[in-house]
């Protein structure tokens with residue numbers, strides 16, 4: 228990782244509550260998971276100012292991969308994400324989409340290796356319904372806020388646990404992660 232990127236992460240961690248960013252340990256876990264698995268195509272729903280997206284893109288840059296990341300808040304967080312992606316030097320690995328999921332989920336690539344859900348918690352179930360057939364075998368969905376928002380996440384958690392071919396586990400890190408791999 229470049230020194231410039233390390234500095235940018237440290238800078239953004241000062242305002243992580245304002246922009247609802249994942250914790251640094253969650254980011255390191257996701258980054259290492261993507262590198263280890265060799266994932267190439269990733270989708271993030273909920274970019275905010277780009278903190279988690281840059282950790283994902285840094286991992287993908289090692290795998291010759293690409294991140295599609297979506298943010299619905301036009302003037303504030305989407306614009307900040309644009310600025311941070313420019314500063315990061317990772318722009319060529321990132322397609323930053325202004326739009327609301329699931330409607331604005333890009334049609335290509337047809338399938339992803341890795342999906343990170345970190346948007347409006349009540350909507351995770353709709354995102355899963357839109358994406359369950361758009362993830363490669365051996366691919367993974369990580370959803371944030373499993374322990375901090377158990378009630379709004381319940382329909383999603385129940386649905387994915389009861390859907391064939393998905394193996395679901397939990398990781399006690401940050402606000403709690405649901406990790407689901409597709410067999």
Ligand SMILES: C[S@@+](CC[C@H](N)C(=O)[O-])C[C@H]1O[C@@H](n2cnc3c(N)ncnc32)[C@H](O)[C@@H]1O
Nearest residue numbers: 247248249273275278279298299327328346347
């Ligand atoms: C928790 S923050 C994301 C934090 C970011 N993943 C990080 O850790 O740096 C959630 C973001 O998702 C955006 N959002 C919420 N629902 C969305 C949707 N359905 N589609 C796209 N963006 C959404 C919000 O505007 C907000 O900026």
